[in-house]
Amino acid sequence: MATAPQVITRKVYKPSLNVGQVYARVYNSAGLMLPVGNTLALALQHAEDVQKQPDMTRLGGGTYAEVRRVTDVTIEFALADLNVVNLARATLSTVTESDAGTVTDQPIVLNRGGLIPLPHVLLSSVVITKTAAPGTPVPMAGNYEVRPEGIWIYDDAPGVTDGDVAKLSYSYAGQAVLEALTTKSAELQLRFAGLNEADDGKPVVVDIWRASQGVAKSLGLLTGKFGQLDVAGTLIADQTKTGAGISRFYRTTMV
Template identity: 30%
Template sequence: MPKLYTYNGKGQLYVAIKGSGRFVPLCNIEKLAFTPQMKDEELLNTQTLAGGQLDVVTEVTGVEIAIGGISQYSPDVLSLLLKGASTNVAAGTATETVKIYRNCLAPVSKPIDWSKPVTVKASAGAKGTVKDLTEGTHWMRSGAGIRVLDVAALLDGDPVDIQYTSLAISQTEALTTPNVEVELQFEGLNAADSGNPVIVRAYRCRLGAGGLDLLQSDGFSKSDLSGKLMMDPNRLGVGLSQFFTVMQVQ
């Protein structure tokens, strides 16, 4: 008698740019679903008032992909979610000229390493009387730069030079690669079958942008992705799927 399966799935989903062979993990996800879309061609009975179908042909029109509950954001995952590309930017010293406004943030281009010295000086074109702005008196630390304090001697719109050392960062430029074709590899484990593997390979996919929830009132941030699984014309042979393959342990 053939083995009867039930399925309670766990596992890892890996994504690779088509043909690259570099499968990166999406880490912790809550949902992965492939849903074939069908279309019926019906031959209706027009011979009697009873009507009904004389025949029907069902065709596959596509396969939809849903990836839900993505909750760990490596640079590779961010690149996939935001349709962008990530690069590593090394730490380094920088001097930036920004305009200051009292009670406002003056952002710089990279996160500041506050373990290193930071100096804020009025630029050559500044009109205020304060030339050396001191921490705690004229400004305070902030995540994206400095927060300018409400000090009467400071003039709104004055330029200042901020000299600092930046932290090493990963930087993702969003929506720069909108139409990347990918492959999917699911490395599943069937908890209802003694933890035996269930391997699923999808050969040619396009995924939409998933976005990023930057503020959550409760719980962890989670993102979703959806897309289409397309036919792979390079998979030829009798009985070979051009969409996806599922492997279970006997």
């Protein structure tokens, strides 16, 4: 049976301990609202300017008048899923994607005890050939190691002299490349689909109409613990929201 609105607004008992999904799409776009993944923390912060006028009419002082105006609403969230979209937004990256493919007879220079870095990762079907007199390509074997990040030439690689020129052929997996700090910060529309565990799992939905997302505070690469992206932004007035009592910043709906 539906709960009457007047009963909801008069309810006093409402402890809050939320879990839930966060969805996002580019602001003012027709794109799908997609989940951002496991979000460890999500908070809105309000800042205000307080103008006070002292009471000078009698002894003892005090405040005669006060005006409070909100100057800023910021958002902070911690993302546990470092997927391509989250990482690109948090590092202001331009993303390029490529399907799996092959490279044939790429010229390389061999140096023992060093890595040959390549533009692709997760290689397979690797073949390195050197040209021996009288010009016959000879496949190399036992003197290098294929790593996700490139080709490692052994310190004691037999038949290899530093500076030798060879040819490399390989297959590679599909991949995404993120070029950091090459674009502007994103403006997003967000929806928090909360479930209040302290109130029988009742839904609490928060719509954030327009929020900028700043660059990640840090990007941990070796930390010894699960990685996360700590990002912050600012709620910007959405001028498309009009009417008396209609917020241009965010809205909360609960039962």
